Amino acid sequence: xxxxxxxxxxxxxxxxxxxxAKTEIRPLAIEADRTHQxxxxxxxxxxxxxFGGGSIPGRFGGGKLLGEPEGKKKESEINRIGAIAMxxxxxxxxxxxxxxPGPGLGGPPVMIMGTxxxxxxxxxxxxxxxxxxxxxYALTEPGFGSxxxxxxxxxxxxxxxxxxxxxxxxxxxxxxxxxNVVFATIDKSLxxxxxxxxxxxxRTPGFKVGKIEQKMGLRAAxxxxxxFEDCRVHKDFLLGGEEYYEKKVKGGxxxxxxxxxxxxxxxxxxxxxxxxxxxxxRLVEWINENYMINRPIPRYQRIRELLVEMDREIKTxxxxxxxxxxxxxxxxxxxxxxxxxxxxxxxVAQRVTSKALEIMGRDGLERDNLVEKLYRDQKVFxxxxxxxxxxxxxxxxxxxxxxxxxx
Amino acid sequence: MINFEVGEDLKLVxxxxxxxxLNEVREIAREAEKIGKVPESLEKKYAELSMFLIDxxxxxxxxxxxxxSSVVLYxxxxxxxxxxxxxxDTPGFGGLVIRFFxxxxxxxxxxxxxxxxxxxxxxxxxxxxxxFDPYDTESVTVRYVSKGGKFFLNGTxxxxxxxxxxxxxxxxxxxxxxxxxxxxxxxxxxxxxPGITTGRKDDKIGLLSFRTxxxxxxxxxxxxxxxxxxxxxxxxxxxxxxxxxxxxxxxGASRAALEYAIDYAQERVxxxxxxxxxxxxxxxISDMAILLEGARDYLWETAxxxxxxxxxxxxxxxxxxxxxxxxxxxxxxxxxxxGGHGYIMDHPVEKWAxxxxxxxxxxxxxxxxxxxxxxxxxxxxxxx
Numbered sequence: 001x002x003x004x005x006x007x008x009x010x011x012x013x014x015x016x017x018x019x020x021a022k023t024e025i026r027p028l029a030i031e032a033d034r035t036h037q038x039x040x041x042x043x044x045x046x047x048x049x050x051f052g053g054g055s056i057p058g059r060f061g062g063g064k065l066l067g068e069p070e071g072k073k074k075e076s077e078i079n080r081i082g083a084i085a086m087x088x089x090x091x092x093x094x095x096x097x098x099x100x101p102g103p104g105l106g107g108p109p110v111m112i113m114g115t116x117x118x119x120x121x122x123x124x125x126x127x128x129x130x131x132x133x134x135x136x137y138a139l140t141e142p143g144f145g146s147x148x149x150x151x152x153x154x155x156x157x158x159x160x161x162x163x164x165x166x167x168x169x170x171x172x173x174x175x176x177x178x179x180n181v182v183f184a185t186i187d188k189s190l191x192x193x194x195x196x197x198x199x200x201x202x203r204t205p206g207f208k209v210g211k212i213e214q215k216m217g218l219r220a221a222x223x224x225x226x227x228f229e230d231c232r233v234h235k236d237f238l239l240g241g242e243e244y245y246e247k248k249v250k251g252g253x254x255x256x257x258x259x260x261x262x263x264x265x266x267x268x269x270x271x272x273x274x275x276x277x278x279x280x281x282r283l284v285e286w287i288n289e290n291y292m293i294n295r296p297i298p299r300y301q302r303i304r305e306l307l308v309e310m311d312r313e314i315k316t317x318x319x320x321x322x323x324x325x326x327x328x329x330x331x332x333x334x335x336x337x338x339x340x341x342x343x344x345x346x347x348v349a350q351r352v353t354s355k356a357l358e359i360m361g362r363d364g365l366e367r368d369n370l371v372e373k374l375y376r377d378q379k380v381f382x383x384x385x386x387x388x389x390x391x392x393x394x395x396x397x398x399x400x401x402x403x404x405x406x407x
Numbered sequence: 408m409i410n411f412e413v414g415e416d417l418k419l420v421x422x423x424x425x426x427x428x429l430n431e432v433r434e435i436a437r438e439a440e441k442i443g444k445v446p447e448s449l450e451k452k453y454a455e456l457s458m459f460l461i462d463x464x465x466x467x468x469x470x471x472x473x474x475x476s477s478v479v480l481y482x483x484x485x486x487x488x489x490x491x492x493x494x495x496d497t498p499g500f501g502g503l504v505i506r507f508f509x510x511x512x513x514x515x516x517x518x519x520x521x522x523x524x525x526x527x528x529x530x531x532x533x534x535x536x537x538x539f540d541p542y543d544t545e546s547v548t549v550r551y552v553s554k555g556g557k558f559f560l561n562g563t564x565x566x567x568x569x570x571x572x573x574x575x576x577x578x579x580x581x582x583x584x585x586x587x588x589x590x591x592x593x594x595x596x597x598x599x600x601p602g603i604t605t606g607r608k609d610d611k612i613g614l615l616s617f618r619t620x621x622x623x624x625x626x627x628x629x630x631x632x633x634x635x636x637x638x639x640x641x642x643x644x645x646x647x648x649x650x651x652x653x654x655x656x657x658x659g660a661s662r663a664a665l666e667y668a669i670d671y672a673q674e675r676v677x678x679x680x681x682x683x684x685x686x687x688x689x690x691x692i693s694d695m696a697i698l699l700e701g702a703r704d705y706l707w708e709t710a711x712x713x714x715x716x717x718x719x720x721x722x723x724x725x726x727x728x729x730x731x732x733x734x735x736x737x738x739x740x741x742x743x744x745x746g747g748h749g750y751i752m753d754h755p756v757e758k759w760a761x762x763x764x765x766x767x768x769x770x771x772x773x774x775x776x777x778x779x780x781x782x783x784x785x786x787x788x789x790x791x
Contacts, residue, residue, distance in 0.1 A: 001414035001475055004708045005715075010409070080409050284788050304781035311784060312705070312729040319704035320697075323411050340697045392693035393686075399696055400683045402673045 004322070006084070009077055014084050021092025029093035032220035033373050038099045043132040051100055079263065079325035083270040087318070090274030094377045095220035097271065098172055102126065105172065105385075106135030106181045108260035109197055113240040118199055125178045136177035137260075138168040138200075138226055145170075146390045148183075148192070153228060155184035155196050162186075162198065162238065164231040167210070170384070174224035175209040178202055181239065182228070197239040206231030217376030265338040265385055266324040269345035272381040273318045276345075276352040279374045280310050283356040286363065303359055310352045317345040333407045336398040343391035346382035353378050411707070416472070417479045423456060424480055428487025433755075436488035439616035440758065443608070444572065445494045447528065453495050454527035460498065460518065462648070463506060467514045468522030474648060478655045478710045482703075485659030489762035490614040492656050497521065499568050501531030501577035503648045507641040508593045510634035517575060517595065532573030532598075534564030534622060539771040541646050541720065541779065544586045549624055551580040551592060558594060558631050560624040563606075566769065570620035571605045574598055578629065591638055594629035602627035613761030614769065643720040647713055650720075653770040654706050654727045660763040661702070661734045664741035664756050665695050672744055688744060695740050698733040705729050721783020728776040731767040738763045 006014065024045070032038050089097040103110065103122065110122045125133045144150040153166025164184050174180055179201045187194040200207055210225030235242060287303065320341040327334035353375040357364035364371055382388045397404040413421055431452055439445050462477040463469025470476070485492035493499075498521055505517050520526040537546040549562035560580055567576070576596045581587070596603065606621030635641040669692060672683035682688050709726040712718035738760035742749035749756050767773060 001417055002411050002707050002711065004409055004711045007408040077408070288789060304785060305777050307784050308725055308728065308777045308780045312725045312780070315708070315725075316701040316705045316729055319708050320701045322409050323700070323704050326409055326411050337700070340700055343693075344697050344701055389690070392690045395693040395696060396683070396689040399669050399692060400673050400689070403681060403683055 004319075007077060010081055010084050013081050014088060017085050017088040018091070021088050025089070025092030025096050028096060030367060030370065030373065032093070032096055033367070034219075036219045038096055038220050040132075042096075043099065043101060047101055047129055047132050051102065076329045079266065079328035080322060082267050083321050083325040086267045086270040087274040087277070087321075090271035091278045092274075093220075094271055094275055094374075095218040098218065098221035101132035101134055103135035104177075105137035105260075105264055106177070106179065108263050109137065109181045109239060110135070110199065112259055113197060113244065114199070115239075115241050115244075118237070118239060122179055122199060134173040134177040136171055136174045136180045138171045138174055138180045138182045140168060140170045142167055142169055146387055148195075151183060151185050151195060152188065153182070153184040154188075155186050155198065155233075157186065157235075158232075160235050161232045162196070162235060164198065164200070164206070164228040164233055166228050168226040168228075169210075170213065171224050171226055173222050174226050175212060175222055180226060182226070184228075196245065198233050199237045199239055200228075200231065200233055201237075204231055204233060216379060217373065218380060219376075261386060262333075262335050262338050263328060265342040265391075266321050266328065266334075268381060268385045269317065269321045269324070269338075269341040272342075272345035272349040272378060273314060273321060275374050275378045275381070276310070276314050276317070276349040279349075279353045279356045279371050280307075280314060282370050282374075283307075283310075283359060286360055286369065290363070306355055306359060310355060313348045314352060317341070317348045320344055335407070336395055339386070339391040339394040342385065343382075343388050343395070346378070346388055349378035349381055411704070413479060417476055420458070420461070420476060421479050421483055424458070424483040425486070427453070427456065428484055432484070432487030432491050436491060436755065436758070437752070439488070439491055439494075443615055444618060445491055445616050449491070450495070450497075450527045451524075454524040457522070457524065459496075459521040460502075463498075463502075463518065466511070467506070468519040473714045474651055475707070475710045475714060477648075478651055478706060481652050481655035482659040482662070485656035486663045487659075488616075489656050489660040489759060489766060490616040492659065493614060493617045493766070496652065497528075497530045497569075499531055499533060500535070500645070500649045501533035501568065501573075501575075503645045504533065504577045504579075504593055505531070505595070505632060506648075507644045508632035508635045508638070510632075513595070513630075513632060513634060528572075530569045530573040532567055532569040532576040532622070534567050534576055534578040534624075536579060537565050538775065539566070539769070540775045541642055541771075542588060544581060544588055544591070547579060547581045547591070549578055549580040550583045551594065551629070552583060558592075558629045560594060560596065560627045560629050562624055564622045564624070566609065566619050567622045569618055570622050571608065572618050576603075576622070577632075578624070580629075588639055588642075591642070593632045593638075595632060596624070596627055596629045600627050600629075611765060612768070613758070613763070613765035619769070647718070647720055647723045650723050650727045650770060650776075651706070651710055651713065653766050654709075654723075654730045657727075657730050657734045657763050657766050658699070658702055658706060660759045660766070661699055661730075661737040664738045664759045664763075665692075665699055667754070667756055667759075668692060668695070668741040668744040671748075675745075682744075691740055692744065695737045698737055702730045702733040719783050721780045721786075724776040724783075725780035727770070728773055728780060731773050731776065734763040734767070 110119055141152060143152055155162040155164050179199055182198045182200045184196055185194045186196055206229050208227050210227045213223040215223060324334050324337040324341045327337055356371050357375055363369055367373060398406050431449060435449055458480060460469035461480055462472050462474045465471040481492055502518060505514060520529045534549060536543055537548055549560055549564060551558050551560050560578060575598060578594045578596055580592055582590055602625040604623040606623060608618060608620040673681050675682050705726050709718055709723055741756050742760055745754055745756055748754055
């Protein structure tokens with residue numbers, strides 16, 4: 001029967017990460033936002049704690065993944081634990097969260113599409129505990145965002161090599177990453193079937209970093225432009241190998257790109273929940289400090305109603321995330337629910353941070369009060385990993401079962 | 408561990424009720440609305456399923472399942488028809504009040520008849536305060552006096568559930584001149600007691616087959632429900648269970664409307680293609696689906712918290728508010744998908760929309776839910 005009890009592993013991770021977010025991340029948040037960077041000592045602390053390897057499977061040198069099933073009987077908890085951890089980390093600070101060393105969004109495509117050798121290559125870099133390392137995911141281009149089929153970075157076969165040409169933008173940790181998963185097309189006329197994903201390491205000839213973006217929010221997170229000029233990538237770095245695209249999976253790289261979203265969208269949604277919760281809790285604190293004392297009742301009454309609304313919407317968003325994550329863990333198709341959680345949570349973060357600012361009034365303006373930062377940070381959660389509009393397309397294509405055939 | 412599976416036992420309940428809703432309830436929903444009551448034939452069939460006391464303890468004849476069972480049951484039954492779902496919950500709010508206020512003897516006496524299918528028309532009416540706000544003593548309209556060890560009631564009950572088709576009334580009353588919540592008492596009155604006059608039946612926006620109306624009490628002798636040590640706590644418990652039922656029913660009505668709209672949008676053609684292919688409308692339906700799914704997740708979490716003893720009336724009120732607000736978007740938008748056809752009684756969507764609204768109003772309204780929830784939020788955060 002349905003229940004919402006956290007397993008011991010979930011409970012531990014929640015408590016541990018909450019403690020870490022509160023004592024280590026949150027105190028850095030505002031300064032990191034001002035300086036657009038996170039201190040190296042902090043990153044090294046994460047590496048020493050094993051954070052960098054936290055999402056690396058044991059067979060590639062990481063520890064056992066938290067929530068990884070033991071034996072055949074126990075069910076996986078990875079997605080649910082991930083969701084719980086992400087909410088707490090984003091509660092600490094969403095921009096610093098994106099700085100956490102590790103494969104990041106590049107992890108899932110390597111795990112889903114990569115050959116064992118490629119997985120080994122990609123994850124081996126995280127064995128180094130003297131320096132922070134990152135992986136990254138490079139899909140967006142200047143000419144497209146949501147419309148993945150319009151991909152125009154080219155990959156031309158030349159003997160054992162593919163020659164990449166094109167520009168990728170808005171790539172989180174793209175500049176400092178050891179490797180990027182880069183999506184390119186071997187033939188634009190093939191549409192999605194022509195898409196290929198490459199594992200491109202930092203010092204590959206012809207690969208260079210363009211500008212680092214200045215942003216509305218998430219300022220402490222690195223967002224980079226990546227330029228490929230006759231970048232020569234050996235065919236061993238084509239994720240999954242050539243036969244993966246020819247035989248195994250119809251739709252090839254595009255399908256791979258889409259499949260990773262089923263895992264990552266609930267996580268992104270969980271981050272939005274964490275932001276909303278952080279704003280809500282800061283607001284309640286602020287009300288306790290400043291408001292309740294001698295204010296006229298009618299306005300106070302209105303604030304209470306707004307608090308209820310925020311609280312119930314945050315909870316609804318959280319349970320949507322848990323549901324999508326649970327489906328992922330037990331192997332149910334969760335594309336629709338992943339999109340639902342992402343679409344709703346992003347909207348909730350928008351509403352909650354915005355209302356919190358309005359309630360705080362002029363105090364809301366101040367960066368030191370944190371909420372204005374959260375307001376700037378949250379906006380992109382309705383944009384990256386698929387805009388709110390894309391999520392709704394994903395959803396209705398799965399509701400209209402007579403017109404579309406998706407699972 | 409976090410889990411959204413209905414589970415074997417409840418799946419059986421869900422499937423049984425779904426079948427019943429599809430084949431029996433939907434068939435008769437418009438007819439029941441027209442005649443203003445649920446036909447006896449349907450009551451009989453439902454009684455045979457023995458679902459009346461699904462989440463009541465076994466010693467009063469219940470099935471002994473926890474409150475999650477009623478959440479699943481009433482969503483499914485209201486998916487068939489919300490008004491009939493509320494009517495077929497014959498113990499209703501009154502039954503819950505007896506469960507939480509009565510002595511063991513009283514519970515057995517008044518609740519166990521529900522466990523016998525031949526009592527299919529046995530009903531409990533409930534006379535409560537006018538606003539249905541659990542803490543609003545000012546709107547209590549019935550007063551009690553005690554004379555020589557006996558209690559007598561005076562006053563008028565409004566929006567009385569099952570006002571003229573019940574066997575007993577459960578009545579909330581305060582002493583003359585008092586507004587103190589701690590002095591509230593709940594009584595049982597037999598339908599045929601002298602001094603009771605049933606007035607007019609409410610003609611309302613929806614839930615027309617669920618009979619509510621006015622009942623007047625003039626020196627009516629009443630039996631006090633005397634099993635509760637802490638009346639405020641018992642009051643809150645009654646509300647927790649009832650509001651979870653109402654929330655499930657609103658959810659069921661909204662799901663029915665959403666599913667109907669999804670089907671219709673794929674069939675109806677405009678500008679050369681099914682209207683589902685027009686993105687303005689498709690986006691609207693996606694949003695409806697998100698709200699519905701989120702509402703159910705929240706409701707389930709709340710029901711689980713109640714089982715675990717972690718939920719206050721404030722938590723339940725907040726969940727109910729979320730669901731009422733979601734329904735307020737889903738149901739009218741479902742009508743919108745059907746356009747003019749949605750407004751016409753040939754399609755059931757307008758009925759589900761009216762019924763969902765009526766459920767929210769009958770259970771107190773969004774203002775009450777949010778007020779109760781906000782009291783708890785303020786309390787939890789150290790306020791007064």
